[in-house]
Amino acid sequence: MFHIGRLSTVDLEEEITPEEVKSFLHQLFFFLKMRTNKTLLLDYDNSENQLFLEEERRMSHMGFRCLEITRWVICGLIGFLTGLIACMIDIAVEKLAGYKYLAVKQNIEKYTELGGLSISLILWAVLNSAFVMLGSLAVAFLEPIAAGSGIPQIKCFLNGVKIPRVVRLKTLVIKVFGVICSVAGGLAVGKEGPMIHSGAVVAAGVSQGRSTSLKKDFKIFEYFRRDTEKRDFVSAGAAAGVSAAFGAPVGGVLFSLEEGASFWNQLLTWRIFFASMVSTFTLNFFLSIYHGKPGQLSSPGLINFGRFDSDVSSVFIVFRGVLGALFNIINYWLTIFRIRYIHRPCLQVMEAMLVAAVTATVSFAMIYFSNDCQPLGQDNTEEYPLQLFCADGEYNSMATAFFNTPERSVRSLFHNPPGTYNPVTLGVFTLAYFALAVWTYGLTVSAGVFIPSLLIGAAWGRLFGILLSFIASSQSIWADPGKYALIGAAAQLGGIVRMTLSLTVILVEATGNVTYGFPIMLVLMTAKIVGDYFIEGLYDVHIKLQSVPFLHWDAPPTSHWLTAREVMSSPVTCFNRVEKVGRIVDVLSNTSTNHNGFPVVSDTTENDEPGKICGLILRSQLIVLLKHKVFVERASSRLSQRKLQLKDFRDAYPRFPPIQSIHVSQDERECMMDLTEFMNPTPYTVPQETSLPRVFKLFRALGLRHLVVVDNENRVVGLVTRKDLARYHVGKDGLEELHLAQT
Amino acid sequence: MFHIGRLSTVDLEEEITPEEVKSFLHQLFFFLKMRTNKTLLLDYDNSENQLFLEEERRMSHMGFRCLEITRWVICGLIGFLTGLIACMIDIAVEKLAGYKYLAVKQNIEKYTELGGLSISLILWAVLNSAFVMLGSLAVAFLEPIAAGSGIPQIKCFLNGVKIPRVVRLKTLVIKVFGVICSVAGGLAVGKEGPMIHSGAVVAAGVSQGRSTSLKKDFKIFEYFRRDTEKRDFVSAGAAAGVSAAFGAPVGGVLFSLEEGASFWNQLLTWRIFFASMVSTFTLNFFLSIYHGKPGQLSSPGLINFGRFDSDVSSVFIVFRGVLGALFNIINYWLTIFRIRYIHRPCLQVMEAMLVAAVTATVSFAMIYFSNDCQPLGQDNTEEYPLQLFCADGEYNSMATAFFNTPERSVRSLFHNPPGTYNPVTLGVFTLAYFALAVWTYGLTVSAGVFIPSLLIGAAWGRLFGILLSFIASSQSIWADPGKYALIGAAAQLGGIVRMTLSLTVILVEATGNVTYGFPIMLVLMTAKIVGDYFIEGLYDVHIKLQSVPFLHWDAPPTSHWLTAREVMSSPVTCFNRVEKVGRIVDVLSNTSTNHNGFPVVSDTTENDEPGKICGLILRSQLIVLLKHKVFVERASSRLSQRKLQLKDFRDAYPRFPPIQSIHVSQDERECMMDLTEFMNPTPYTVPQETSLPRVFKLFRALGLRHLVVVDNENRVVGLVTRKDLARYHVGKDGLEELHLAQT
Structure with missing residues (x-):
């Protein structure tokens, strides 16, 4: 006892x-x-069943060439539409923010002398909150998936995990509306991340030739209605988004590859590049027209760092990614807090409004208490210079940093001549903006984290550059703090998102100067190494918090201990080649297991031993079969079966009805269903002794969703799914198992 | 009858x-x-046998981290050494060419007045031929594999086909020597292609921690002695080579990926990037010191296009890739001619010398007959301005185009102010240089095709620009023919090598201006589409002529007709788990089959039916086993066997002795060998019905060398090798079968 x-x-x-x-x-x-949120898994391995093979074999060489041309056309379309959307967002934000700043500026100027500046503060806060409220309402009540930058979701999609509704038309509309509202509302956010999501949605829509939301089917591009093809187009869309956001077509392609692709295909890459190119060109073209300078094509991206002309080869100061890691850690705890306590839409909207008001207040307070007067330049680069308490012919530089869209602030920090900002101003600004940005990311608004990161980094980098110029004697080399701003921005962004090659190229393309590549590269590398020591990248943190079965590049290094036998789910629900309808309905209706793929075994399983594998069939395929009632009366007669086309499967893709919506009568339950034609007759299999890294490699390289484990008689003994693999990761004490969402 | x-x-x-x-x-x-030449195939699928798994399982988490750090160190070393070699080549060529031009120039100046210029011609021709002879002798007699640019060979290596001796130290030495000779000898060649090959050799050497040629084993990096790891390092080496050649680290990474990688791994990419970065930095650093400007770091690559500062957004003239295709077609026939008739080393050396003499003669004739005098600039950008028959204070521009290393000529064409060249001069130059370049590529000298292509394209582009400026009225937009030269160079190079994304990035990085990306991209795309209509890229043509089993990105589109059953080789030679030594020796000695991988089947093959698959063992492994005489007296006793370590296999890698060199006595032939511990127990298998594209995808994604085809009882029925897949390609009338080299 x-x-x-x-x-x-x-x-x-x-x-x-x-x-x-x-x-x-x-x-x-x-x-x-x-x-x-119930995540779905995507199947990037074609189900090569008889129907598919027959279609492919019927197609001539000319047919394949036409398909290839169609793919190019679609990529062009994706690029064009993405560019248009970027253009629209940019113009809308500029207009709205312009009206807002004008109103507040006039108000401030009116009350500076009178002494009633609190009225200006209230006006500013109310305007901001109103914008943010609109955006937040739309996101919280209409489409919660449109919150945030969308990059984690797109990463998941390309990895093979589909978060529901992530590529729907409605999401796109809410996202665009939301991002316009939150940027115009003065939050510490950027519009670049959402562009990537928007591009992906456009791609998923256009490539399917129909919109399920609008109930409109154009009857084109039917061949592309499957996960494999859709993924390729979504990669192109994401690349086009990056390209439009930063004017960086090569960076866009690398982003898509770094985040999504596992298999590099030259033709596919080239198509993605084409989409990026068209996208940045479209944006450039329409923005030039809007700015009244058609043909000049001077705005390749939403953010333009301006041209850096001089040489920075001496700037080898390596910033740390510590600040980036700090950002991620705080944001991680904040997100956990949010998931626990703030999950009612009303609360979410109120929090967003609160942040908007606080942002306005903090900005105002800092403008008010600083007296950092700078002479007004001749060229008038500032669009809204605030005089405030400064002498005539001067303006308040702190006010300028806050009283602007973040894109413009970044540009000022990079390019304003030395001496524009006073170090104390910059220090306070960095801290305040850091706090605001951490608080903002994860709010229920559409918003990206690129620009705030760049802004914090730029401010902090410039500050560092100024301090260094106090210390260093040779003024000529250390003179331009704008370069430190750029390096700092790269370090901060790298520390937060942990992208590597693609981010280097994006930044180089955005600055328009290749000589910065080397220092940016060094800085990003250091930021990543230092940051990884503390916590993962921001996107990975958010992916982890959604507990989706995300597969990384490699299996954990110490996982050679594990074999398929330990990893696999067992026993597996199998079907016979000719199976009773009743059993299929029962299995599919069983919500406790909720499997998505079923091995098909040869009909010799009278005794209890498992049958020999002869195929693999998916839940979605079974549902289409049930819906079309592809039954035979008895097991023997196979003639009465209705001939199903590949088209029937494509029409149902990707929103297959749930099993509950399909009515099967008692008589029909006694019928049989012949799966031979519809199953994938050659699923990939591995023996039980295969090590985890080997299984992982097969899975990752081929984009699998199910892998059948067989014994040496080719009998099914288990099934490895993505979930089984994703739960292992390296922790402090070696291999750990994670708890993942049921899928 | x-x-x-x-x-x-x-x-x-x-x-x-x-x-x-x-x-x-x-x-x-x-x-x-x-x-x-007997090509070897590389195995990019790890043989995960018991020894390997035991080692991996013994390794701690810390051990894996150390390995990772070692990989970074090796990549750094590769970059450093590649940069050094590039630096050495550059300085050597500059010195030698400098002496040569100085001698010829003095001679010409001496005889211009006297009228004995034929003596100058002879001097020039003899100097050229002497240099070329040295290089050609070394290549033809010592290491024929060092001929050409080496890019096709590296493409093959990364694809999984190893042309013998391609990554040996001797090849590197001859290559470096050869390229110095041929560039200094004034041939129409560049030193950029060979840099890529050199980088790859350095990588293959350094990563193994020993040199078999020098019989020196440093006993380090033993873990990396297998094909998979070596391939990764060779990718890094090739990237470092590109990076050193063009000062384009991102372009280098993309080149490696575009040409070699099939599986994109973020960490690997990042390491490759690091190697590239170190390489370009090393080159830059040492060249700066050499030029007496340490710390300026102004020479990131062997070729530097100079900074293009202005905007070219209006230059949307799309050149055709026709000229590129023409180059390839002529070179194709020439290469066939060479393979048929000029295969004796003496003939090859003589041809190379002939080309060198002809190059000198043609150049001289063109200089002599042109009277294209231009005023000497103040800045004296030309290093060897030839006055010839021009008035004082003027120089002969035709002479300048020829009388220089090709790199400098390209720069002049890009940057010299409008009016420097007369259109007729340029036209004649283009034609003459085109003919020379076609003739030169494929000679038995180490030489690259990048620079000649750029030069032809630049000349032709500049010509076009000049003609256009005659037609167009608005002089302001069409003024600078240097931009047309750049676009023309891109088109010509794209038409010849057909690289896409990587070439764009390389050119952008070499020009140092991102705004040129868009036109370059368009031009490369057009060049590729037009060129592909006529013939494949130059490297692919050469790969095809070597008839190696090169796997492209995808299976031919119309190959769904074919299944593994039709493609596979059958019957397969299998071994039992415990096999008689005599049989193994007999099978390995059989030169008519010469297989490299053998399925291991369970011992139940007394009757004639094929056994169940239980592993796969490689020829190289069997040879090591035979060499160490890992025999057991009888089938039953397994204890007497000597314990073999993974180290024994690594020590023998990669030059496994031939079977003939291993003596097995008659008694030993009666012994048995237990393969269980050494075979890969989980080889990838497919059923017979698997379609060719599916088999292809598996092969390509995982870098396989053998794929076992099994029936539904898991019995071995065939083996698909790389050769079986590579022989199908799309011809004019659909699918065709190629004849490939036996491997």
């Missing part, structure tokens, strides 16, 4: 380790999330 | 189609080539 008591006490005490708490929290979040 | 006669006549007549002739020629070349 005593013994047992003591033992259980010990057990209890041992159980409550920090790891356990974390794991419990994970499960809690998962539960909370999963009420609304 | 009559009937039979007529039929056979018809048959004969029908047989001699052009296709047949071509195929016969292919076989002939193959025969001629294969006397000296």
Whole structure:
């Protein structure tokens, strides 16, 4: 008795380790999330069933060439539309923010002398909150998936995990509206991340030749209605988005590849490049017309760092990614807090409005208390120079940093001549903006984290550059703090998002000067190494918090211990080649297992031993078969079956009806269904002894969703799914198992 | 009788189609080539046998981290050494060419007045021929594989086909020597292609921690002694080579990926990037010191296009890739001619010398007959301005184009102010240089095709620009023919090598201006589309002529007809798990089959039916086993076997001894060998019905060398090798089968 008591006490005490708490929290979040969000997995391995093979074999060489041309046309379209959307967002934000700043500026100027500046503050806060409220309302009540930058979701999509509604038309509309509102509302956000999401949605829509939301089917591009093809187009869309956001077509392609692709194909890459190119050209073309300078094509991206002309080869100061890691850690805890406590839409909208008001207040306070007067330049680069308490012919530089869209602020920090900003101003600005940006990312508004990161980094870099010029004697080399601003911006952004090659290229393309490549590269590398020591990148943190089965590049290094036998799910629900309809309906309706792929075995399973594998069939395929009632009366007669076309599957893609909506009568339950024609007759299989890294490589390289594990008689003994692989990761003490969302 | 006669006549007549002739020629070349060149295949799929798994399992998390750090160190070393080599080549060429031009110039100046210019011609021709002879002698007699640019060979290596001796130290030495000689000898060649090859050799050497040629084993990096790891490092080396050649680190990474990688891994890419970065930095650093400007770092690459500062957004003239295709077609026929008739080393050296003399003569004739005098600029950008028959204070511009290293000529064409060159001069130059370059590529000298292509394109582009400026009225827009030169250079190079994304980035990085990206991109795309209509890229043409089993990105589109059953080789030589030594020796010694991988089957093959697959063992592994005499007396006792370590396999890698060198006595032949521990117990298998594209995808994505085809009882029925897949390609009338080298 005593013994047992003591033992259980010990057990209890041992159980409550920090790891356990974390794991419990994970499960809690998962539960909370999963009420609304059920992730789907995508199948990037073609189901090469008889129907598909027949179609392919019927197609001539000319047919394939036409398909190839169609792909190019679609990529062109994707680029064009993405560019248009970027253009629209840019113009809308500029107009709205322009009206807002004008109103506030006039108000401030009116009350500076009178002394009633609190009225200006209130006006500013109210205007900001109103904009943010509109955006937040739309996001919270109409489409919660449109919140944030959307980059984690697109990363997941390209990885093979589809978060529901992520590529729908409605999401796109809300996203565009939301981002216009939140940028115009003065939040510490950028419009670049959402562009990437928008590009992906456009791609997913255009490539399918129809809109399910609008119930409109153009009857074109039917060949592309499957996951493999769609993924390729979504890569192109994301690249086009990056390209439009930063004017960086090569960076866009690299972003798509770094985040999504596992298999590099020259032709595909070239198509993605084409989409990026068209996108940046479209944006450039229409913005030039809007700015009244058609033909000049001087705005390749939403953000333009301006041309850096001189040489920076001496700037080898390596900034740390510590600040970036700090950002991620704070944001991680904040996000956990949000998931736990702020999950009602009303609360979310109120929080967003609160942040907007606080942003306005903080900005105002800093403008008010600083007296950092600078002479007004001849060239009038500032669009809204605030005189405030400065002498005539001067303007308040602190006010300029805050009283502007973040893109313009970044440009000022890069390019304004030395001496424009006073170090104290910059220091306070960095801290305040850092706090605001951390708080803002994760709000229920559409917003990107690129620009705030760049802004914080630029301010901090410029500050560092100024301090260094105090110390260093040779003024000629250390003179331009704008370069430190650029390097600081790169370090901060790198520390937060942890992208590598693609970010280097994006930044180089945005600055328009290749000589900066080398220092940017060094800085990004250091930022990544330092940052990775503390916590993962921001996007990975958010992906982890959504507990989706995301597959990384490699299996954890120490996982050679594990074999397919330990990893696989077993026993597996199998179907016979000719299966009873009733059993299929029962299996599909069973919500506790909820499998998505079923091995098909040869009909020799009368005794209990598992059957020999002869195919793999997907839940979606079975549902289409049930819906079209492809039944035979008895097991033997196969003639009466209705001939189903590949078209029937494509029409149902990607929103297959749930099993509950399909009515199967009692008589029909007794019928049989012949799966031979519809199953994939050559699924990939591995023996039970295969090591985890080997299974992982196969999975990742081929984009699989199910991998059948067989014994040496080719009998099905288990099924490895993405979830089985994604749960292993390297922790502090070696291999750990994660708890993941049921899929 | 009559009937039979007529039929056979018809048959004969029908047989001699052009296709047949071509195929016969292919076989002939193959025969001629294969006397000296026997390609090897690389295995990019790890053989995860028990020894390997045990080692991996013994390794701690810390061990893996150390390995990772080692990989970074090696990449740094590769970059450093590649940069050093590039630096050395550059300085050597500059010195030698400097002496040569100085001598010739003095001679010309001496004889211009006297009228004995034929002496100058002879001096020039003799100097050129002497240099070329040295280089050609070394290549032809010491290491024929060092001929050409080496890019096709590196493409093959990364694809999985190893042309013998391609990554040896000796090849590197000869290559470096050869390229210095041929560039200094004034041939129409560049030193950029060979840099890529050099980088790859450095990588293959450094990563193995030993040199077999020098019989020196440093006992480090032993973990990396296998094909998979070596391939990764060779990618890094090739990237470092590109990076050093063009000062384009991002372009280098993309080149490696475009040409080699099939599986994109973020960490690997980042390491490759690091190597590229170090390489360009090293080159820059040492060249700056050499030029007496340490710390300025103004020479990031071997070729530097100079900074283009103005905007070219209006330059949307799309050049055709026709000229590029023409280059390839002529070179194709020339190469065939060479393979047939000029295969004796003496002849090859003589041809190279002839080309060198002709190059000098042509150049001289053009200089002599042109009277294209231009005023000497103040800045004296030309290093060897030739006055010739021009008035004082003027120089002969034609002479300048020829009387210089090609790199400098390209720069002059890009940057000299409008009016420097007279259109007729340029036209004649283009034609002459085109002919020379076609003739030169494929000679038995180490030489690259990048610079000649750029030079032809630049001349032709500048010519076009000048003509356009005659037509167009608005002089302001069409003024600078240097931009047309750049676009023309891109078009010509794109038309010849058909690289896409990587070439764009390389050119952008070399010009140092991102705004040129868009026109370059358009031009490359057009050049590729137009060029592909006529013939493949130059490197692919050369790869095809070597008839190696090169796998492209995708299976031919119309190949869904074919299944693994039709493609596979059958029957397969299998071994039992415990096999008689005599049988193994016999199978390995059988030169007619010469297989490299053998499925291991379970020991139940007493009757004739094939056994169940239980592993795969490689020829190289069997040879190591035989060499160490890992035999057991009888099938039952397994204890007496000597314990073999993974180290024994690594020590033998990559030059496994031939089977003939291993002596096995008659007694030993009766012993048994237990393969269980050494075979890969989980080889990838596919069922017989798998379609060719599916098999292809598996092969390409995982870098396989052998794929076992099994029936539904898991019995071995065939083996698909790289050769089986590579022989299908799309011809004019659909799918065609190629004849490939036996491997």
